[in-house]
Amino acid sequence: MKAMYNLEQILNGNRVALAKAITLIESKKDSDRLHAQRLMEEILPYTNKSIRIGISGSPGVGKSTFIEALGLHLINKGKKIAVLAVDPSSPITGGSIMGDKTRMEKLSRHPKVFIRPSPSSGTLGGVAQKSRETILLCESSGHDIIFVETVGVGQNEIEVSNMVDFFLVLMLPNAGDELQGIKKGIIELADALLINKSDGESIPIAQRTQAQYESAIKLLKPHGSWTQKTMTCSALEKKNIEPAWEMIETFEELSKKTGTFYNKRAKQNKEWMWALIRELMDLKLKTHPEIKQLWPKIENEVVRGEKTPQNAALEIMKQFS
Amino acid sequence: MKAMYNLEQILNGNRVALAKAITLIESKKDSDRLHAQRLMEEILPYTNKSIRIGISGSPGVGKSTFIEALGLHLINKGKKIAVLAVDPSSPITGGSIMGDKTRMEKLSRHPKVFIRPSPSSGTLGGVAQKSRETILLCESSGHDIIFVETVGVGQNEIEVSNMVDFFLVLMLPNAGDELQGIKKGIIELADALLINKSDGESIPIAQRTQAQYESAIKLLKPHGSWTQKTMTCSALEKKNIEPAWEMIETFEELSKKTGTFYNKRAKQNKEWMWALIRELMDLKLKTHPEIKQLWPKIENEVVRGEKTPQNAALEIMKQFS
Numbered sequence: 001m002k003a004m005y006n007l008e009q010i011l012n013g014n015r016v017a018l019a020k021a022i023t024l025i026e027s028k029k030d031s032d033r034l035h036a037q038r039l040m041e042e043i044l045p046y047t048n049k050s051i052r053i054g055i056s057g058s059p060g061v062g063k064s065t066f067i068e069a070l071g072l073h074l075i076n077k078g079k080k081i082a083v084l085a086v087d088p089s090s091p092i093t094g095g096s097i098m099g100d101k102t103r104m105e106k107l108s109r110h111p112k113v114f115i116r117p118s119p120s121s122g123t124l125g126g127v128a129q130k131s132r133e134t135i136l137l138c139e140s141s142g143h144d145i146i147f148v149e150t151v152g153v154g155q156n157e158i159e160v161s162n163m164v165d166f167f168l169v170l171m172l173p174n175a176g177d178e179l180q181g182i183k184k185g186i187i188e189l190a191d192a193l194l195i196n197k198s199d200g201e202s203i204p205i206a207q208r209t210q211a212q213y214e215s216a217i218k219l220l221k222p223h224g225s226w227t228q229k230t231m232t233c234s235a236l237e238k239k240n241i242e243p244a245w246e247m248i249e250t251f252e253e254l255s256k257k258t259g260t261f262y263n264k265r266a267k268q269n270k271e272w273m274w275a276l277i278r279e280l281m282d283l284k285l286k287t288h289p290e291i292k293q294l295w296p297k298i299e300n301e302v303v304r305g306e307k308t309p310q311n312a313a314l315e316i317m318k319q320f321s
Numbered sequence: 322m323k324a325m326y327n328l329e330q331i332l333n334g335n336r337v338a339l340a341k342a343i344t345l346i347e348s349k350k351d352s353d354r355l356h357a358q359r360l361m362e363e364i365l366p367y368t369n370k371s372i373r374i375g376i377s378g379s380p381g382v383g384k385s386t387f388i389e390a391l392g393l394h395l396i397n398k399g400k401k402i403a404v405l406a407v408d409p410s411s412p413i414t415g416g417s418i419m420g421d422k423t424r425m426e427k428l429s430r431h432p433k434v435f436i437r438p439s440p441s442s443g444t445l446g447g448v449a450q451k452s453r454e455t456i457l458l459c460e461s462s463g464h465d466i467i468f469v470e471t472v473g474v475g476q477n478e479i480e481v482s483n484m485v486d487f488f489l490v491l492m493l494p495n496a497g498d499e500l501q502g503i504k505k506g507i508i509e510l511a512d513a514l515l516i517n518k519s520d521g522e523s524i525p526i527a528q529r530t531q532a533q534y535e536s537a538i539k540l541l542k543p544h545g546s547w548t549q550k551t552m553t554c555s556a557l558e559k560k561n562i563e564p565a566w567e568m569i570e571t572f573e574e575l576s577k578k579t580g581t582f583y584n585k586r587a588k589q590n591k592e593w594m595w596a597l598i599r600e601l602m603d604l605k606l607k608t609h610p611e612i613k614q615l616w617p618k619i620e621n622e623v624v625r626g627e628k629t630p631q632n633a634a635l636e637i638m639k640q641f642s
Binding site: 037040041044047048129132133136187188212213215216219220265266269270272273274276277278280281282284285298299302303304305306307308309310311312313314316317320 | 536590620
């Protein structure tokens, strides 16, 4: 089997080789699948060395500006970074509301930065699956810090929070009760909430917003030994970018010392495996000649209350051999 | 097939017949399974007429006292009620920390009340599955209001919140930052938070606690069209029991008018069906002669980072035919 990738170049950090490898694992062609599997096996010993950081927030909150500011700060410290996007809109519209390189102008031109837009879905495991493999590929090619950017829409934050070590949520300063616009529920996933655009006249509002989230967070379930943090910042004025990074470093240090860092990754991998198995089983079930005909009808009977879920499940499984 | 239950008596509200029917569906004997399935089919047309209310809270918060106070109030209004328990401790200890009839003295002696402790797990779908079927049985025998009581431990609240129409969480009055003892995360599931034991000297603390939760709830994801509510009460002094019930009635009325009530039940049923199918598929997989040997080893390799989850999943599925 002739390799469809150049392992040595990937490991050496060659960006063209890396981009080609990602295209291979994103490929939907059956003939590419075995190559992709082999590639993932070969890079595995070179992975697990980065810190993976999820960045989420509503459109307009300043994710790109923040990643550019933090990214440049990290490059100055000698780090190599990768920015990946998980974008729910791309498979639907064909376009992409993220991963837009022109929005991270300085960062995208830097030789120590690798930026990759969202993969399209439709393959096993969907967007999340490909993103997980892309993370591993970026790690193997020597990137120290991997940002996974996602927009606060639908199920994506949950998926992204399950593939990163640290999940950062950007928020807008908001006065009093005007918090209706934000994606509620997301603060439950966040390891830290950053109130961005805390500059000029917005500073007092940002501080009030922070205090509000701070007291809300106290009532939420802590993430293992880590208590969620809040902070204000201004990506535009590069204010509090360094303290934000120090917070993440503290998290990494602390959770590596207690072992929760490694436990979380092991747990994520295990869950990822079973999720894939479940998906493959589902596929088997839903493409089974008899069941394919049967399940939509039975599901409808359950929805209409004409059949108990228990009896419906047993009826479907009776066909499965 | 001779029926192992008396359908007519169940539908007429005979409590002995109902208790026997529940024992049948809880049975782990293979020979009982077909009877149980048939029973569930037969009662189905008589279900769906009650409102299902989950009641959760830490031990000591006063769940039994609250259910007794609210239950007696409802009986006085002519309602027939059932109290079921989902108790995570029973399969482990053999005993039960809930469903203790003596703790609801007046209620348990009333002819319009049916109380059933937690089923033991170990069967398909576990405790949750049996509880769902018990709910349907209680509905078919004419109970208007079904309380599903659970203690705030582990995964149970999530399971219970997925089988009821309204999820009520009882809380203790707590001053300032002393909220460490409560099960965090549970407020995200609650349709309403009731600060119980708001009596005597605790009233001002209860009110402060309520205000705290009220502002926290504003930051959480609303449950469809319903915005979570907070309230203080004293089950002991029977204070705010009626307003609490009126809140649930408002919820029922509102969500029936908008249709979210029925949509939620249809969705719960659909999810229940697929969860059962998934469980049966899992069982098939894990009892498969080759896979049974293989998966623990492969799972360990994934946990240790020696194999990618993707490749592990494909390897396991290759055995499955």
